[in-house]
Amino acid sequence: xxxxxxxxxxxxxxxxxxxxxxxxxxxxxxxxxxxxxxxxxxxxxxxxxxxxxxxxxxxxxxxxxxxxxxxxxxxxxxxxxxxxxxxxxxxxxxxxxxxxxxxxxxxxxxxxxxxxxxxxxxxxxxxxxxxxxxxxxxxxxxxxxxxxxxxxxxxxxxxxxxxxxxxxxxxxxxxxxxxxxxxxxxxxxxxxxxxxxxxxxxxxxxxxxxxxxxxxxxxxxxxxxxxxxxxxxxxxxxxxxxxxxxxxxxxxxxxxxxxxxxxxxxxxxxxxxxxxxxxxxxxxxxxxxxxxxxxxxxxxxxxxxxxxxx
Amino acid sequence: xxxxxxxxxxxxxxxxxxxxxxxxxxxxxxxxxxxxxxxxxxxxxxxxxxxxxxxxxxxxxxxxxxxxxxxxxxxxxxxxxxxxxxxxxxxxxxxxxxxxxxxxxxxxxxxxxxxxxxxxxxxxxxxxxxxxxxxxxxxxxxxxxxxxxxxxxxxxxxxxxxxxxxxxxxxxxxxxxxxxxxxxxxxxxxxxxxxxxxxxxxxxxxxxxxxxxxxxxxxxxxxxxxxxxxxxxxxxxxxxxxxxxxxxxxxxxxxxxxxxxxxx
Numbered sequence: 286x287x288x289x290x291x292x293x294x295x296x297x298x299x300x301x302x303x304x305x306x307x308x309x310x311x312x313x314x315x316x317x318x319x320x321x322x323x324x325x326x327x328x329x330x331x332x333x334x335x336x337x338x339x340x341x342x343x344x345x346x347x348x349x350x351x352x353x354x355x356x357x358x359x360x361x362x363x364x365x366x367x368x369x370x371x372x373x374x375x376x377x378x379x380x381x382x383x384x385x386x387x388x389x390x391x392x393x394x395x396x397x398x399x400x401x402x403x404x405x406x407x408x409x410x411x412x413x414x415x416x417x418x419x420x421x422x423x424x425x426x427x428x429x430x431x432x433x434x435x436x437x438x439x440x441x442x443x444x445x446x447x448x449x450x451x452x453x454x455x456x457x458x459x460x461x462x463x464x465x466x467x468x469x470x471x472x473x474x475x476x477x478x479x480x481x482x483x484x485x486x487x488x489x490x491x492x493x494x495x496x497x498x499x500x501x502x503x504x505x506x507x508x509x510x511x512x513x514x515x516x517x518x519x520x521x522x523x524x525x526x527x528x529x530x531x532x533x534x535x536x537x538x539x540x541x542x543x544x545x546x547x548x549x550x551x552x553x554x555x556x557x558x559x560x561x562x563x564x565x566x567x568x569x570x571x572x573x574x575x576x577x578x579x580x581x582x583x584x585x586x587x588x589x590x591x592x593x594x595x
Numbered sequence: 596x597x598x599x600x601x602x603x604x605x606x607x608x609x610x611x612x613x614x615x616x617x618x619x620x621x622x623x624x625x626x627x628x629x630x631x632x633x634x635x636x637x638x639x640x641x642x643x644x645x646x647x648x649x650x651x652x653x654x655x656x657x658x659x660x661x662x663x664x665x666x667x668x669x670x671x672x673x674x675x676x677x678x679x680x681x682x683x684x685x686x687x688x689x690x691x692x693x694x695x696x697x698x699x700x701x702x703x704x705x706x707x708x709x710x711x712x713x714x715x716x717x718x719x720x721x722x723x724x725x726x727x728x729x730x731x732x733x734x735x736x737x738x739x740x741x742x743x744x745x746x747x748x749x750x751x752x753x754x755x756x757x758x759x760x761x762x763x764x765x766x767x768x769x770x771x772x773x774x775x776x777x778x779x780x781x782x783x784x785x786x787x788x789x790x791x792x793x794x795x796x797x798x799x800x801x802x803x804x805x806x807x808x809x810x811x812x813x814x815x816x817x818x819x820x821x822x823x824x825x826x827x828x829x830x831x832x833x834x835x836x837x838x839x840x841x842x843x844x845x846x847x848x849x850x851x852x853x854x855x856x857x858x859x
Contacts, residue, residue, distance in 0.1 A: 430712075431710070433712055433713055433714065434708075434709070434710045434711060434712055434713060435699070435700075435703050435708035435709055435710075435711055435712075435713050436708045436709060436710060437713070438692070438696055438699055438700050438708075438713040439700065439703075439708050441689070441691075441692060441696075442689045442692065442700055445689040445690060445691045445692060446685075446686070446688065446689040446690065448681075448686055449686060449687055449688060449689055450689070450700060451670050451671050451674075452648070452670065452674055452679050452687075453674055453700055453701055453703070453704045453705075453756075454671050454672070454674030454675060454703075454704050454705040454706070455671055455700075455708060456669075456671045457671075
């Protein structure tokens with residue numbers, strides 16, 4: 286039991302980098318970007334090919350980030366310059382990346398068995414998880430910092446009020462392309478790390494990745510809130526870990542099978558989206574009722590008998 | 596300073612809905628001019644603003660700012676010269692970002708946005724000083740999200756953001772129309788003092804006839820895409836709302852049709 290939880294914390298931290306990427310598109314740019322399903326595999330594929338080719342795993346991570354960045358730029362260009370609907374731009378890139386990923390790997394499966402992945406060879410769970418956590422927090426803090434720069438502010442304003450930031454001289458096409466690129470760079474980096482962790486790259490490992498990312502962001506926000514950028518990115522990280530733990534616990538139940546994972550994930554996202562909005566509208570109605578009652582007590586009653594004032 | 600030469604703009608050209616938004620507009624603003632613009636619905640006032648700010652490109656004619664030909668440049672490149680406040684208090688600020696973050700974005704108007712921090716200590720001091728001038732107490736809560744402010748407060752902030760970097764041209768597009776009378780009046784006073792103090796070249800569209808006469812040093816009246824009356828400072832001093840309406844009816848041949856017009 287404890288082992289399962291430790292394992293899911295480690296996996297969750299690696300997926301947290303992907304969740305940070307999804308946070309950029311989904312929450313900041315308000316753009317649910319399906320490229321993620323493809324770029325996650327692109328990252329894994331690049332890492333696997335480079336490591337089996339004898340390159341350092343660190344360099345493989347950097348190359349994976351660059352690959353994801355390029356994929357994201359393409360989606361951003363399709364959406365802004367090509368004026369294609371955001372969801373469709375993502376779907377198009379996701380499909381295109383499937384073939385590209387196969388080209389990169391040469392076959393649907395690539396094993397890293399027998400090759401050095403120094404970081405993941407550390408045998409003490411605590412040291413390894415501690416190092417991974419430190420790395421993920423570092424990436425989170427760097428992202429926080431970026432979102433407070435002049436460019437980062439323009440990126441956030443693009444999702445918040447595009448018309449306003451255009452009137453202050455920011456080209457919103459450019460900020461969108463930068464945002465979607467950065468997002469997919471992080472997703473691909475996460476894919477590269479997961480590949481090293483699992484010791485293999487798989488062409489179908491990205492299916493449903495966007496939903497897992499959304500689930501992480503939403504669960505995290507439900508737990509921690511998203512008052513500031515600092516809390517919102519922390520929420521994405523925590524959400525990714527909690528999601529993994531929930532999945533691990535769910536799969537231990539007898540009536541679930543491993544193949545039920547996707548439907549569980551979809552259910553989590555659906556509930557997390559439906560419940561808060563239903564709650565909000567219920568509270569709003571209650572508030573309106575209460576205020577109306579208060580106000581009607583204070584105002585004088587209408588005279589009876591329809592207009593007989595005198 | 597600002598120069599429009601024979602500027603024209605059509606909406607839905609070549610369709611049954613074709614409409615003249617602007618026709619052969621000639622307009623020159625001297626540095627420091629504060630021009631109020633009035634006109635009935637569909638007179639072309641907002642289109643005039645959009646053609647100057649770059650939201651629209653004119654179909655014909657030329658727009659110059661400081662001698663530079665700008666009418667082919669997109670909006671984000673013209674923001675170097677043009678500051679703008681919209682009618683909708685929600686339009687000029689980013690609601691999920693803080694007051695100081697909004698000011699930081701305004702501070703970088705028209706400049707390259709790189710990887711330097713948006714809110715630095717030096718900038719924060721400047722923002723404090725500027726916010727204090729508004730007299731709304733916003734300087735005490737620079738980290739409040741703008742979405743929590745009232746419409747009047749947001750509009751005051753929008754005005755500050757549009758002006759404190761001293762744009763060559765300030766465009767005010769009925770920026771008090773969505774506020775209640777008391778708030779509208781305080782924003783109007785604020786506008787007057789900022790424009791006077793910074794000597795901003797300003798073009799202000801308004802539905803309030805009394806305001807149009809009281810503010811600024813020049814008044815233009817538009818109808819059906821044309822400037823039909825141009826009143827200079829001398830004549831404007833003695834103008835009344837009744838005279839203005841009569842003048843409008845005489846020149847245009849119809850009544851001022853505007854459901855929102857305020858006579859004073």
